[in-house]
Amino acid sequence: MKIIKAILLAATMMVLTASCGGGDPAVPNTRGVYMLMDTSGTYTQELKQAQRVINFILASLNPGDTFAVARVDTGSFSEKDIVAKVSFEDRPSMANRQKRDFRDKIDQFVKKVKGSAYTDITGGMLQAIEYLNEAGTGHNTILVFSDLKEELREGYIRDIPLQLNNYSVVALNVTKLRSDNIDPREYLDRLADWQKKVEAGGGQWRVVNDLERLEGILNM
Amino acid sequence: MSVSELFMITPNPVLSGVIWFVIIVTALFVARTHAHLGIRSLSRVLHNAMRLTANSVLHAEQKLIQRNRDVLMAQGREAAERIVEREFERVDATVRRDLSEYPALHRLLSEEITKIDEDYKESTEVPPTPPAWVKAVEAVAKIPSTKGDPMVGNVLEDIHSSLIKANTKATEEYRKSSHDRHTLLKNMMPQWRKVKQILGNVDKNINSLLVRSVTIDRHMDEYESIVKSADKSERMLSSSSLTQFFISGLVLAIAIGGAMINFHLIARPMSEMVGGTSQILGFQINVIAAMVIILVEMAMGIFLMESLRITRLFPIIGALNDKIRIRMVWVFFSILFLLASIEAGLAFMREILMEEDAATRALLRDGTASALVGNSYLWITTAAQMGMGFILPFALMFVAIPLESFIHSLRTVLGIVGVSFLHGLAWALRLVGNISRFTGLTIIHIYDLIIFAPLWIEKIIKSNKKGEETEGEFDADKTVNIRGIAQ
Numbered sequence: 001m002k003i004i005k006a007i008l009l010a011a012t013m014m015v016l017t018a019s020c021g022g023g024d025p026a027v028p029n030t031r032g033v034y035m036l037m038d039t040s041g042t043y044t045q046e047l048k049q050a051q052r053v054i055n056f057i058l059a060s061l062n063p064g065d066t067f068a069v070a071r072v073d074t075g076s077f078s079e080k081d082i083v084a085k086v087s088f089e090d091r092p093s094m095a096n097r098q099k100r101d102f103r104d105k106i107d108q109f110v111k112k113v114k115g116s117a118y119t120d121i122t123g124g125m126l127q128a129i130e131y132l133n134e135a136g137t138g139h140n141t142i143l144v145f146s147d148l149k150e151e152l153r154e155g156y157i158r159d160i161p162l163q164l165n166n167y168s169v170v171a172l173n174v175t176k177l178r179s180d181n182i183d184p185r186e187y188l189d190r191l192a193d194w195q196k197k198v199e200a201g202g203g204q205w206r207v208v209n210d211l212e213r214l215e216g217i218l219n220m
Numbered sequence: 221m222s223v224s225e226l227f228m229i230t231p232n233p234v235l236s237g238v239i240w241f242v243i244i245v246t247a248l249f250v251a252r253t254h255a256h257l258g259i260r261s262l263s264r265v266l267h268n269a270m271r272l273t274a275n276s277v278l279h280a281e282q283k284l285i286q287r288n289r290d291v292l293m294a295q296g297r298e299a300a301e302r303i304v305e306r307e308f309e310r311v312d313a314t315v316r317r318d319l320s321e322y323p324a325l326h327r328l329l330s331e332e333i334t335k336i337d338e339d340y341k342e343s344t345e346v347p348p349t350p351p352a353w354v355k356a357v358e359a360v361a362k363i364p365s366t367k368g369d370p371m372v373g374n375v376l377e378d379i380h381s382s383l384i385k386a387n388t389k390a391t392e393e394y395r396k397s398s399h400d401r402h403t404l405l406k407n408m409m410p411q412w413r414k415v416k417q418i419l420g421n422v423d424k425n426i427n428s429l430l431v432r433s434v435t436i437d438r439h440m441d442e443y444e445s446i447v448k449s450a451d452k453s454e455r456m457l458s459s460s461s462l463t464q465f466f467i468s469g470l471v472l473a474i475a476i477g478g479a480m481i482n483f484h485l486i487a488r489p490m491s492e493m494v495g496g497t498s499q500i501l502g503f504q505i506n507v508i509a510a511m512v513i514i515l516v517e518m519a520m521g522i523f524l525m526e527s528l529r530i531t532r533l534f535p536i537i538g539a540l541n542d543k544i545r546i547r548m549v550w551v552f553f554s555i556l557f558l559l560a561s562i563e564a565g566l567a568f569m570r571e572i573l574m575e576e577d578a579a580t581r582a583l584l585r586d587g588t589a590s591a592l593v594g595n596s597y598l599w600i601t602t603a604a605q606m607g608m609g610f611i612l613p614f615a616l617m618f619v620a621i622p623l624e625s626f627i628h629s630l631r632t633v634l635g636i637v638g639v640s641f642l643h644g645l646a647w648a649l650r651l652v653g654n655i656s657r658f659t660g661l662t663i664i665h666i667y668d669l670i671i672f673a674p675l676w677i678e679k680i681i682k683s684n685k686k687g688e689e690t691e692g693e694f695d696a697d698k699t700v701n702i703r704g705i706a707q
Contacts, residue, residue, distance in 0.1 A: 029504075030497060036695040090495030092488075096580045103584060108371050110421030 024073040030219060031056055032066040032137030035085070038146030040119040047110050049173055050145045054106050056214050057143075063088045066135040069106060070124060072146060073116035074153050074183045077123035079201035083109045087135065120149045122158035129163060140219055141168045142203075147175045148190050159177055164203025170209045170217050248667065249674040256308055263660020270653025274646045281642035288635035289454060293446055293627055296457040299441040306434045311429060332415050339408050343401040352414045384600060458632065465629035471622035471666040479514055482563070482612040485605060489569035514616075517559050518597040521617025524552040531704040567609030571602040 034056070037050050054069060061067055068085035070076065084105040086096040125142060132140045142164075149169060152158055171194065178189035191207060198205040208217060229236045248255070266378040353484045445453045490496075490513075526537040527549040537548070575598070668675060 029499060059581050059584045062497075063491065090497050091492050092496065093492060093576060096576050099580055100583065187409070 011046050012122075028136065028138035030064045030066070030137045030139070031061065032101055032135050032140040032203050033061065033068070033071045033143065033218065034132055034133040034141075035145060036076070036121065036124040036128065037069060038074050038119060038121075038144075039073055039086075039113055040116050040151070042115075043147060043175070044113060044115045044197050046145070046173060046175065047113060050081055051106060051110055051147060052211060053143070053172060053214065055103060057218065058099045058102060061088060061099075063090050063092055067102070067131070068128075068163060069118075069123075070127060071109075071113070072121055072124045074118040074120060075123055076120040076125055079127070079205040081124070081127065082131070085131070086100065098196055112155045117214050118153045119146065120156065121146060121148065122160065122162075124162065125162055129167070132167075139168075140166065143208065143217070145171050145172045146176075147177060148194055149177060160201070161203035162197060164201035167203040169198045169205055172203075172209075172217075173211060174207060175204075184191055195201060211220075221527060243670050245674060249671045252667070252671065255667060258661050259667070261661050263657050263663075266656035266660075267653040268648045270656065274649035277642050277646040277649060281639055281646065284635060284639050284642060287638065288632065289629050291635065292461065295461070295632070296446045296453060297443065298447055300439055301409050304436060304439045304443060307432055310434045311436070313418040314425065314428055314432070318421075322422075325422065329396070329415060329418055332411050332418075335413050336408055336415070339404045339411075339445060343404040343408075350582065375403060395614045403546065459638075461629045461632040462636075464625045465633045466627035468622040472619065472626055473614060475619040475622065478612055478616060481608070482514055482616065483510050484614075485570060486563055486566040487608050489573060492569060492573065513559060513563070517556060517563075517613040518616050518619060520552050520556045520559065520624070521613070522620040524549060524617055525620035527552060533620070533622045533627070556613060556617065559611045563609035563613060564606045565609075567605040569604060570604055571598070583589060 010216050035050075035054065037047065039047070041055055057067060066085075073081060075159045086098050088098055088100050121144060125144075128142045132142075150158070167171045171191070174187075174191065176184075176187055186211075195205040206217075208214065227233075227236060227240065227680075229239050285398055325696045364525050399568045408479070442453070443649055446457070487507055487510040490510045522533065523537065524529070525531045526534050527545050529538055529545075532538055539544070
């Protein structure tokens with residue numbers, strides 16, 4: 001009888017420990033990162049910077065995390081625009097190998113990339129949400145490496161609300177255009193519009209222009 | 221109707237207050253006897269309840285003290301039995317090792333002594349016997365000689381020379397025999413030494429037994445004192461138990477530190493085996509696996525110490541027959557050895573993973589992994605990690621000893637803490653009981669203070685009545701007396 005009591009007590013303690021220490025069991029302890037790279041016009045010159053960001057993220061991610069890099073072109077709501085994607089294996093040695101392969105793919109892409117005429121950021125965001133939802137990662141981040149100037153081809157409909165609950169959207173290296181220098185309000189309005197759009201969808205919005213301060217972008 | 225409206229009997233608030241005061245005081249005065257009884261009963265109930273509870277707690281405290289005493293004495297008795305048992309085992313070993321050879325030793329000693337005796341006999345001095353013809357010479361020498369008889373002179377001369385020759389020969393023989401005797405005596409020296417050495421060994425063994433017997437006597441005295449449940453023994457055991465508690469606690473804390481280091485050595489490479497992303501009860505599976513390995517190692521270590529009869533946490537293991545127990549020792553040792561080897565391998569894997577991680581980071585940061593290649597000192601950390609991975613499980617094995625002390629002393633410490641708690645609780649209950657009792661009295665006095673005016677009036681009325689009654693009685697007495705005198 002005493003043994004049964006002891007076992008019951010131990011089981012109760014374990015359950016209590018799990019409920020106290022385990023946090024929210026519905027949220028997996030993995031990260032999902034989707035990076036959109038603007039390849040329109042002169043922004044292709046910034047791709048070296050994008051490579052740095054990608055390498056930094058690769059170094060920060062752990063086994064079990066998911067990472068994808070996609071280009072932003074005329075119509076970005078497509079799997080074809082995903083340049084490289086990976087879900088890291090459980091084993092650290094395999095994860096390291098995957099990181100090296102991913103880096104090689106990005107290197108090749110940066111060497112061969114050609115600029116696109118239009119910039120469909122919203123389409124890319126929709127694709128990112130779809131991909132990360134499918135991956136089932138716990139903490140999702142969408143990185144937008146772009147000047148945030150959206151230019152859609154005629155007939156493309158992108159006036160769609162984004163479902164960004166529990167998503168963090170980080171705009172990286174938002175360069176100022178020539179027109180922004182003439183009228184900075186254009187730049188500020190552009191940022192404000194995107195912030196409004198993201199927050200309306202339930203996401204968190206941040207801007208990081210100094211690429212030396214990337215440490216906090218993947219906070220869980 | 222609000223409270224303020226209810227309060228305002230007249231438009232003047234002071235007057236209303238006075239009216240209310242009079243009403244309340246009158247009501248309190250009327251209800252005084254019952255109110256006093258109620259307050260007194262309530263305070264008495266509380267006081268008695270607290271007193272009874274305190275008595276129960278004190279009773280429980282006494283029981284706990286007795287239980288602590290029993291536990292302490294049982295532990296002390298067990299420890300004393302163990303020590304005495306160990307001493308007897310040592311005596312047994314000494315007797316088996318040394319005294320079992322005693323017959324052979326005795327025979328050797330007898331042989332040596334016989335040999336010495338024979339040598340001694342042979343070495344006794346025998347004086348040389350004079351030649352048999354000396355008496356004949358004496359007779360010849362007594363023959364009266366005539367002066368100038370050359371024949372007698374020649375005979376005497378011959379006899380003289382023969383005597384000198386015989387004397388020389390006898391002296392030589394005596395010297396030879398003396399030399400032989402000295403040689404024999406000289407040969408006796410190592411035999412004497414050997415005898416001395418044998419006797420010294422015997423003396424040493426006997427002395428060691430005597431010393432052991434003195435130790436056993438001392439422990440037996442302690443044991444008897446414990447069996448008699450002497451206060452001195454209780455104090456001594458209690459103090460010893462507290463010391464054991466703190467010392468074993470300290471050693472256990474050190475062991476926990478060792479276990480943590482061990483855990484960090486294998487937790488990371490474990491992810492290569494079981495993966496690092498899945499979770500059970502909120503903990504990563506590789507962390508759980510590493511923890512389980514360490515706990516299994518500790519369990520094996522505890523069982524090993526138990527099988528070696530160093531600790532006695534599981535009496536069933538100690539009670540096994542020696543053959544099975546020795547087999548279990550080897551089984552536990554083999555498992556521990558395998559786990560230690562696995563840990564050493566995992567520690568090696570950890571180093572490889574760290575190097576690979578560093579290489580990948582360097583590649584991602586600088587585009588080259590060259591910084592990591594060719595570091596000739598890396599083998600030192602690798603070897604150190606492997607060594608720690610192998611040694612720590614064996615080091616953790618010894619945690620069984622402080623654990624046993626900790627568990628045994630914990631019973632005593634918990635008992636002491638429990639007694640202190642119960643004592644404090646009893647004191648607090650008595651305090652609350654007394655406070656409730658005196659609070660009741662205080663409330664009664666305050667009650668009377670509020671209604672002092674009617675009480676004062678009542679007192680005056682009562683004293684007047686009493687005065688009248690006394691006066692009436694006095695008058696009646698006076699009448700009686702006058703009547704008596706008149707009569």
